[in-house]
Every structure is written in C-alpha cells, then in structure tokens.
Amino acid sequence: MSHAMASDPTAAAAVLRLFFHDCFVNGCDASILLDDTTTTTNLVGEKSAFPNANSLRGYDVIDAIKTSVESACPATVSCADVLAIAARDAVSLLGGPTWNVRLGRLDARVASRDAANANLPGPGSSLPSLLDAFQRKGLSARDMTALSGAHTVGRARCATFRGRVASNSGGGAGSGEAINATYAAELRGACPAGADGAVAPLDVATPDVFDNGYFRALVERRGLLHSDQELFNGGSQDALVRRYASDGAAFASDFAKAMVRMGNLAPAPGTPLEIRKYCRRPN
Ligand code: HEM
The missing domain is CATH 1.10.520.10 (Peroxidase; domain 1)
Incomplete structure (x- = not known):
C-alpha cells in the first residue's frame, strides 16, 4: 500500500x-x-x-x-x-x-x-435512507456517521454535487440545501459546464489527511455531497457530528470499530x- x-x-x-x-x-x-x-x-x-x-x-x-x-x-x-x-x-x-x-x-x-x-447509497440520499441502508447491513446510526468520516479523504466528480451548488445562488434561501454560500460559489467555479471529469475534495480543508476535518466542514455547512450534509442538517446525527468535529480521538476510535464491523x-x-x-x- x-x-x-x-x-x-x-x-x-x-x-x-x-x-x-x-x-x-x-x-x-x-x-x-x-x-x-x-x-x-x-x-x-x-x-x-x-x-x-x-x-x-x-x-x-x-x-x-x-x-x-x-x-x-x-x-x-x-x-x-x-x-x-x-x-x-x-x-x-x-x-x-x-x-x-x-x-x-x-x-x-x-x-x-x-x-x-x-x-x-447515492450522493442524493436523505438521512433516513442512509440510516436504512446501513441498518440493513446490521450497522447502527453511529456506525453510519463514523464510517461516513471516510470522506475526510478523497475526491468526488462534479456530477455528484453540481446540482446542489448550481441551484444555490446565494446562501441557500429557497434552494432547500444547507450549504455555505461562499463554498457553493467556489464549487461552481471548480465545475464549469462541460468539466465533467473535474473533481473536488470531499474534505475541503485537509483532503489527503485522515483526520476529523470532514466533520468540522459539516458543522460549517461545507459538506460536498448532499448525503454528507444530511448528517448535520437538524437531524438525529447532529450531536454526534459536533462531537467528532471537536474530538478527533473519539472519531478515530469509533471509525476503527465500525470498520471492523463492516x-x-x-x-x-x-x-x-x-x-x-x-x-x-x-x-
Ligand atoms: C454514507 C453513504 C455514502 C455515500 C452516499 C457515498 C458516496 C460517495 C460518492 C458519490 C463519492 C464520489 C464518487 C464519484 O466521484 O463519482 C464517494 C467517494 C468516496 N467515498 Fe463514499 N459514500 C458513502 C460512504 C462511504 C464509506 C462508508 C466509505 C468508506 C468507509 C467511503 C469512502 C469514500 C472515499 C474514500 C471516496 C473518495 C474516493 C476517491 O478519491 O477515489 N464512502 N462516496
């Protein structure tokens, strides 16, 4: 490796x-x-x-x-x-x-x-459907949120998030998307029409380090995929996302346990x- x-x-x-x-x-x-x-x-x-x-x-x-x-x-x-x-x-x-x-x-x-x-699960998934997809594998809500922290590394193609940033022209009002307006504008810049092979980091701050940056980004409403931001959008996983955002060791420990179960x-x-x-x- x-x-x-x-x-x-x-x-x-x-x-x-x-x-x-x-x-x-x-x-x-x-x-x-x-x-x-x-x-x-x-x-x-x-x-x-x-x-x-x-x-x-x-x-x-x-x-x-x-x-x-x-x-x-x-x-x-x-x-x-x-x-x-x-x-x-x-x-x-x-x-x-x-x-x-x-x-x-x-x-x-x-x-x-x-x-x-x-x-x-796909990038447009809602929180209930993410919970359901993991529960069907015998994995808990906590496992699901911890495992999603894998998105602290890697990249996604414009095709997987273009829709949600294109419809967001200024802060989320009316778009139904919880997304930081400056971040949405950056993503529109990274994904001009026709640039279908272009990618953006799933963790905007530290895309090549396995840390808890993904959860800090979610709290700042800078989740790349709709399915990412669903973990912190007023639902049942908000408290756990906040915990992982402030306690990298708690995330690392839960992630390791959830990877064993998966x-x-x-x-x-x-x-x-x-x-x-x-x-x-x-x-
Ligand atoms: C919770 C549900 C999940 C959804 C909806 C999801 C969806 C996605 C999508 C759409 C991409 C980008 C693919 C593309 O560019 O077309 C991606 C990338 C990635 N996913 Fe997930 N994912 C989920 C969970 C996970 C889990 C559990 C792991 C590992 C434990 C994982 C690891 C990754 C990694 C590392 C990348 C980046 C790959 C690369 O850079 O080539 N994902 N995911």
Missing part, C-alpha cells in the same frame, strides 16, 4: 472506497473485483453498476498486492482479505487509526450488478466461495 501511495497518493482513498463497495454488496467477498465476462460464466459484475462505473478505482493496486502475496504464498490469502488489510493500511498511512483485521474471508465466484445498484459482513449462505488466484476472475 505504501508503495502504491508513493507513486499515487490518491490510491489510499481509492482502496478505502473499494472496500466499502465490496462489503456492502453481499459481504466482503471481493465480488467488486470481478471483471464482467461474456465467455464461460456470463458474469455481469459490480464494476459496471451505477455507483461504480465512472469513479471506482484502485483495482490495479489490489492486483499488485495480490501478485506479490501469491508469489510468496500461493493460493492462501483471498482477494477479500487483501482488500481488507489494504484498506486498513491506507487509513493508517494517511494518518488515521489502525485496527486488527480478522482474516479468513473467501472470494465469491459470482457478483451482481443489480445487487450493487440496490445496496450502495469488514465482518459475510456473504449470504450458499454463495460459491474460493481463494481466487487472480482477483479479476474466478479460478
């Missing part, structure tokens, strides 16, 4: 998001890593699902780690375990907490685009499992 980050510091955020998108779709089984194939298995996988298709990255980082693990110890460590450990190390290398990862995950021989579309999400009984040789295809 540190080798990958030396050539591309943004690889850490990419891998952390990959792990979330793996675990939320039939458990942490590396199903996210399977390429679509029309040959023998006719697999329509998760990579082409709406939340993944144009922005999920880091597959090459996991491939490189798996290749070196395979040459040291063949057919022993699953892609799912590689991803779980890489995500943990990505966080700590960015200055965040660390935790013990329980090992022994197996890799699915199947993946589902439909399940990815159904299970992964990382223990298991595939449904009956899912065909194995230790994959190459992460992109079943053996």
Whole structure:
C-alpha cells in the first residue's frame, strides 16, 4: 500500500472506497473485483453498476498486492482479505487509526450488478435512507456517521454535487440545501459546464489527511455531497457530528470499530466461495 501511495497518493482513498463497495454488496467477498465476462460464466459484475462505473478505482493496486502475496504464498490469502488489510493500511498511512483485521474471508465466484445498484447509497440520499441502508447491513446510526468520516479523504466528480451548488445562488434561501454560500460559489467555479471529469475534495480543508476535518466542514455547512450534509442538517446525527468535529480521538476510535464491523459482513449462505488466484476472475 505504501508503495502504491508513493507513486499515487490518491490510491489510499481509492482502496478505502473499494472496500466499502465490496462489503456492502453481499459481504466482503471481493465480488467488486470481478471483471464482467461474456465467455464461460456470463458474469455481469459490480464494476459496471451505477455507483461504480465512472469513479471506482484502485483495482490495479489490489492486483499488485495480490501478485506479490501469491508469489510468496500461493493460493492462501483471498482477494477479500487483501482488500481488507489494504484498506486498513491506507487509513493508517494517511494518518488515521489502525485496527486488527480478522482474516479468513473467501472470494465469491459470482457478483451482481443489480445487487450493487440496490445496496450502495447515492450522493442524493436523505438521512433516513442512509440510516436504512446501513441498518440493513446490521450497522447502527453511529456506525453510519463514523464510517461516513471516510470522506475526510478523497475526491468526488462534479456530477455528484453540481446540482446542489448550481441551484444555490446565494446562501441557500429557497434552494432547500444547507450549504455555505461562499463554498457553493467556489464549487461552481471548480465545475464549469462541460468539466465533467473535474473533481473536488470531499474534505475541503485537509483532503489527503485522515483526520476529523470532514466533520468540522459539516458543522460549517461545507459538506460536498448532499448525503454528507444530511448528517448535520437538524437531524438525529447532529450531536454526534459536533462531537467528532471537536474530538478527533473519539472519531478515530469509533471509525476503527465500525470498520471492523463492516469488514465482518459475510456473504449470504450458499454463495460459491474460493481463494481466487487472480482477483479479476474466478479460478
Ligand atoms: C454514507 C453513504 C455514502 C455515500 C452516499 C457515498 C458516496 C460517495 C460518492 C458519490 C463519492 C464520489 C464518487 C464519484 O466521484 O463519482 C464517494 C467517494 C468516496 N467515498 Fe463514499 N459514500 C458513502 C460512504 C462511504 C464509506 C462508508 C466509505 C468508506 C468507509 C467511503 C469512502 C469514500 C472515499 C474514500 C471516496 C473518495 C474516493 C476517491 O478519491 O477515489 N464512502 N462516496
């Protein structure tokens, strides 16, 4: 992981998001890593699902780690375990907490685009729908808010927030969006028409450090995505967001515990499992 980050510091955020998108779709089984194939298995996988298709990255980082693990110890460590450990190390290398990862995950021989579309929350989600998406995985409101703190690193494409800043021409009145007007103007500048590939940091102050800056930004109404600001918009998570904003250690501790719980999400009984040789295809 540190080798990958030396050539591309943004690889850490990419891998952390990959792990979330793996675990939320039939458990942490590396199903996210399977390429679509029309040959023998006719697999329509998760990579082409709406939340993944144009922005999920880091597959090459996991491939490189798996290749070196395979040459040291063949057919022993699953892609799912590689991803779980890489995500943990990505966080700590960015200055965040660390935790013990329980090992022994197996890799699915199947993946589902439909399940990815159904299970992964989108940037326009309301607080009730975010709570619901996490509760369906057995994760609490507190876990949801702590895990959202992953947005203290990384970036999002203009397409995911343009609508909410475009409709906000001066302080939020009438727009229904709780957003700092100066920040909204900055984002409009960063996302001119046609600049669809442009990105903005999810944590405006410290986008490459795993700290509690994301929560401080939410309190200042400088959350990038609608779903981010929903955590601090007069609802049930306001008090916890304030707590994390003022107590970085409390956030770090809750985040680590919630990552362990998310990382223990298991595939449904009956899912065909194995230790994959190459992460992109079943053996
Ligand atoms: C709570 C619900 C969540 C929603 C609605 C959400 C949505 C998003 C969206 C829309 C993006 C930008 C994608 C793009 O540019 O198209 C993003 C990026 C990111 N998300 Fe989330 N996310 C959520 C939770 C999480 C969780 C739980 C984690 C990890 C534990 C996570 C980690 C990340 C990271 C690290 C990035 C930046 C990726 C990069 O820079 O390549 N997110 N998220």
